[in-house]
Amino acid sequence: MSNNGDSGNGDQSAAAAAAEEVKVDKWDGNAVKNSLDDAVKKTFTDTDRKLKYRENHSLVDTRLAICVTAVGAAMFALVWDYMRPFPESRPVLILCVIGYFVLMSILTAYTTLVEKGIFLRAVQTDANGATKLWTLSSMLKRFDDIYHLCIEYKAPNGRVAEANLSKSIANWFDTDGTLLYDKFESEVLKLHDSLLSDKKNK
Template identity: 80%
Template sequence: MSNNDNNSAGGDSDAVSEEVKVDKWDGNAVKNSLDDAIKKVFTDSDRKLGYTENHCLVDTRLAICVTAVGAALFALVWDYFNPFPLSKPVLIGCVVSYFVLMAILTVYTTFVEKGIFLRATQSDPTGVDKPKLWTVSSMLKRFDDIYHLCIEYKAPNGRVSEANLSKSIANWFDTNGVLLFDKFESEVIKLHDSLLSDKKNK
């Protein structure tokens, strides 16, 4: 087999490996595939933007979850060395702590995260300005085909602006459920660039 044939085969395998195919009737799978595609557009170093992902929101959620699980494990270990009823006060404290932390987690995901799945930092190449923050959130209601996307841009001076997109998922998937990545990427980039254009106009 010639080198050209090898390169052609390699290119085909790369294309297949990057192909994203989902069940079009599974709303969660569709939303997750679109969200993952946006993450790739914003943070993949091989693509146009190549921003750095900020894990602050996810880390906070994980910290709450780990603390809650830690309380449950502590109760288990304490009860092992101090069998009930000696462990009763500690068990009560740990159970209460667990449910309080779960309540905090619910409030956090509902009112702080609010559908945000990506925060990315855009550093100034010159190092003069502070980093710019991009926040991306999305929503796809159950039994609905309209994907709602919101990109928020926070400038170094604190000014915040946002751009929104609401379109049917049919625009970005073919009949087999394969994500048309290039088409979707162009729309995301267009939305991203509209915020920068708005910044220049002001």
């Protein structure tokens, strides 16, 4: 009976490992970058991992607010034109169209100048209730195999430090395109811990 139970547990562990396995086309740069970004996010925020930080959604919420406002302007133009057919609706349509393109320009500037490749902001709260902000951004250029990861740490006193990692993706994927998560996570944690050790030394 115990052998059957052990076998069942082994099957469940194998199934769980298979479910967590990430496999991508190594020649698809976007898929590779996204899988690595997701792995970093999991390392920082997953409750089953070491850090268990809380994700800060402010960047995404701002982007969504701009998009929703732009779509709202377009929908209002449609409804207004239905209620007051052209040409009576022309002034409102002109304002809505201008507003839509202004908001799209703001969105482009926001994603380019503010987000700048940031895929995660995580909040760490210590035993004293002080909050520390971790900002993570990445880049993988087209037709390049070097993945660049930047981790920025902002202490409660406003002091900022950052650490960077630049390595070939071949270090973290096997020949079949399966992500070697444990190996990648150890490097991410090493980068994370280097910032904390710098803080202690200062």
